[in-house]
Amino acid sequence: MSSNRGVVYVGPGKVEVQGIAFPKLVNPAGKSIEHGVILKVLSTNICGSDQHMVRGRTTAPAGLVLGHEITGEVLEAGRDVETLKKGDIVSVPFNVACGRCRLCKEQQTGVCLNVNPSRAGGAYGYVDMGGWIGGQAEYVMVPYADFNLLKFPDRDQALARIRDLTCLSDILPTGYHGAVTAGVGPGSTVYVAGAGPVGLAAAASARLLGAAVVIVGDVNPARLVHARKVGFETVDLSQDASLGDQIAQILGVPEVDSAVDAVGFEARGHGHEGARHEAPATVLNSLMEVTRAAGKIGIPGLYVTDDPGGVDKAAQHGSLSIRLGLGWAKSHSFFTGQTPVMKYNRALMQAILWDRIKIAEVVGVEVITLDEAPKGYAEFDAGAPKKFVIDPHGQLPKAA
Numbered sequence: 338m339s340s341n342r343g344v345v346y347v348g349p350g351k352v353e354v355q356g357i358a359f360p361k362l363v364n365p366a367g368k369s370i371e372h373g374v375i376l377k378v379l380s381t382n383i384c385g386s387d388q389h390m391v392r393g394r395t396t397a398p399a400g401l402v403l404g405h406e407i408t409g410e411v412l413e414a415g416r417d418v419e420t421l422k423k424g425d426i427v428s429v430p431f432n433v434a435c436g437r438c439r440l441c442k443e444q445q446t447g448v449c450l451n452v453n454p455s456r457a458g459g460a461y462g463y464v465d466m467g468g469w470i471g472g473q474a475e476y477v478m479v480p481y482a483d484f485n486l487l488k489f490p491d492r493d494q495a496l497a498r499i500r501d502l503t504c505l506s507d508i509l510p511t512g513y514h515g516a517v518t519a520g521v522g523p524g525s526t527v528y529v530a531g532a533g534p535v536g537l538a539a540a541a542s543a544r545l546l547g548a549a550v551v552i553v554g555d556v557n558p559a560r561l562v563h564a565r566k567v568g569f570e571t572v573d574l575s576q577d578a579s580l581g582d583q584i585a586q587i588l589g590v591p592e593v594d595s596a597v598d599a600v601g602f603e604a605r606g607h608g609h610e611g612a613r614h615e616a617p618a619t620v621l622n623s624l625m626e627v628t629r630a631a632g633k634i635g636i637p638g639l640y641v642t643d644d645p646g647g648v649d650k651a652a653q654h655g656s657l658s659i660r661l662g663l664g665w666a667k668s669h670s671f672f673t674g675q676t677p678v679m680k681y682n683r684a685l686m687q688a689i690l691w692d693r694i695k696i697a698e699v700v701g702v703e704v705i706t707l708d709e710a711p712k713g714y715a716e717f718d719a720g721a722p723k724k725f726v727i728d729p730h731g732q733l734p735k736a737a
Contacts, residue, residue: 342357342475342707343473343474344711346402354710354711357474370415370480371418373418374413375477377412377730378472379408380408381472381474381726382726382727383710383717384534385534386463387403393646401462405431405461405506405507406472406508407472408499409477410424421483421488425489426488426489426496428489428502428686430446430510431461432446432677432678433466433480434446434449435450440457444677447675485679487505500734505678505682508700509541509542510685512538513538514680515598517681518636519595519634520633521594523549525546525547525593526550526594527596528593528595530555530596530624531553533600537563537569552584554573554574556573556575557722560722567698592632594629597635598635598636600638601639602652604619618657621636622660625660625667629667633672634671640673706728709727710727
């Protein structure tokens, strides 16, 4: 078996399905490794983070094989792999982590020290994250497999719930991380900025954690319709009423206990006019305004060190006009960075398998073929209220 195909970033606004090399048990430096496995990819999702690269808003090079949200079947295991065998169905955390460094041992797998020579933290198919080949493909290699992979307890059950379980690689743990770091608990009032898949995953996680009220805000009316359909309160930030005023209409007060930024650096302004223009600090500043004193703000939304398409020179280098003085005055806590998926994915798997959360329904999972991936990217970029899941081998049900 030697053929493989994957989704490749060609240039700003364009991806193609191309023939790519069949994976080998080697690391990005070309060193042979025996702690990895080769997976037949069963499902691989299009992520909002992928869109940042495809829009040309990062320094991603042409030719990058995309995809960091992977669920697969073990096809081949290296000699040093002890806990996995051919045929096992596994979830792949988007973090590439060694399991051996200080930070991995502290469950900070999003900033592993040994998988990326350029900086702390690695990921599949992502710019500046170590050169690991992406998983929007038919086959992919995963290193440090015993440590990284979450094996599903029952193969048939896993295949039957694949539309939900595919969300364990990134989106659900990321949303959950946002809610947890925002201090959500029983009885909380929560505001989530962004009604895309990560925002909806954060909202669903807040509900799982016992929040009394979860409010989701966006400038996209179609996404807000879907958010209401799956049970959340909403605010429309394309309207001229302020965020605080719209929250007060729901809660009676213009503030919440906890807030989550699920938008990131490509944020737009608020109001009829503001929503037409990019304003990268808008979300963070608005969250400080509406979060109560001593409240917490979780920030799973992506912020980058270099943004070629930034609105000004400062934004192009990741420098934003954030009202830190306001957050300081209100004793806010902020939590940023890549989600350490392994910290949460086993518990969230249990929540899925025991019907505590129906994440595929909440985020609007739609299964597409590998050849439909470019169309999926275009629809997602246009704001479709869906989570596109690529089925590289045509084996998954199109609907639940």
